[in-house]
Amino acid sequence: MNTDFFVLAIAALIFAVLIVFLKQQNKEIGMLAAIVGGIFILIYIIKYAAASFDFINELVRATKLPNDSILILIKALGIAYLTQFICELCKDVGEGALASKLEIAGKLTILVISIPLFTKILELITSSLG
């Protein structure tokens, strides 16, 4: 894991130098390099995150409690990370308006995937009242 992070840090540094160099030569290619660099780092982060989610899944399985709500939370976490990451990328390439629209989409997606939790709580409340 430590070696992986070392590779990631070096890759980020190389990408940074490359982007600065490319931006001087050609702005469009520089932006493209920034996006590729971002996606490369994102893929590495997902690899890291998968290991911690496996650990969380193991814990949930050990409790034998329904894991659907935890799955929703993990999905929300993934969406939040992805949204923020892409938003930052969009801002980097000067597309602030697109970033703010993506944020709204991210918020809505988290709300939509949380709807089963709302309905579950409503069902619990109505069953306890009835």
Add this chain to the structure above:
Amino acid sequence: MKKIFLIFIFMLLFCIQANAEDISDILKEQYKNANISELERKLPNNVRNDLSNIADEKITPENIGKALDFNNIFSFILKNLANVFKKESKIFIFIIIIVIISMLFESLFNSLANKSLENVSNIAIALCLISVIFVSLNDSIKSSADTINQMVVFSKALIPVMCGLMVGTGQPASAAVFNSFLFIACQLCTAISESVLLPLVNVYFALIIADSVIVGVKLNNFTDFLKKMLTWGVGLLFSVFVGIMSLQSILSGAADGIAKRTVKFAVGSMIPVAGGVLGEAMETVFSCANSIKATTGVFGIVVILLIVLVPLLTVFVKYIIFKFSSFVAASLGSEKISLMLSNISSAFAILLSITLGTSILLIVSFSIIISSGVPK
């Protein structure tokens, strides 16, 4: 002289054999008359099993003195506590998982200047916690209501038996007072607990949910006020009941003491020759009735304790789990979840005080009945 001698011979010829009655016979007779077997039929099923399991032999009012042993009781409580802890510890792991996920969310938002997704994520975390906690709290509220109901149903069966035994010990005034007072106390206990206190716990929980889900609304002060009102209300209600009952027992006890002495004096002075012996025999019968009253009362208290034991332990363990989870969340830096868990642990504390308060009220009432009329 001759006449006196003839009368003496005549008396010797027609005298009948008289033996002092064995106390155990009197006890058996009184147990039979007190209709205690009817009481055993009113026991809840789980308590009937517990009474068979807690000691080597099944606990009944007749053998409660021999069967009850401190080691047995202690190991029984520990066994139940371990079972409850094993069952409820899953919630703790679940909460810790959610705290870990919330930490991941927080680490994301802390590393970024833009925190626009934070509120939505907090709502998702709060909903996830509530979906699990709601089931746990709702189960506890239902179980507390059932426990109070079971205690009251059993107490309603025990009150006439105990009051009948009080009349047998020469305390008719106390029996009349306790009979009506305990019935009123039982009715009020169920009415107040089921119609006021338990719904208020639900309201308290709803406010905690609203406080944690709705962004920008601070209901903390109101939930604190409601918590204080509930705990004060429970304490005041039960203190007033026990206080009035203690005063009533002193007053009616004095009246019974006068009546008892009057009857003993009347028997001793108005019945010629055997009056004194009959007075002493009356005292023996009263003592036997007192002994039965004590064993039946202790049996009743043990049954109430067994009814309340598992639900009380469950609520207590949940309270500890939520309090501990709150400390863990606070130490991991998740202040919002910590506050929410702390508030929910308070809801369990209120439930604990309602159930414990009702059981203590009934136990103290029966203890007053047991101790009243016991010769000092």
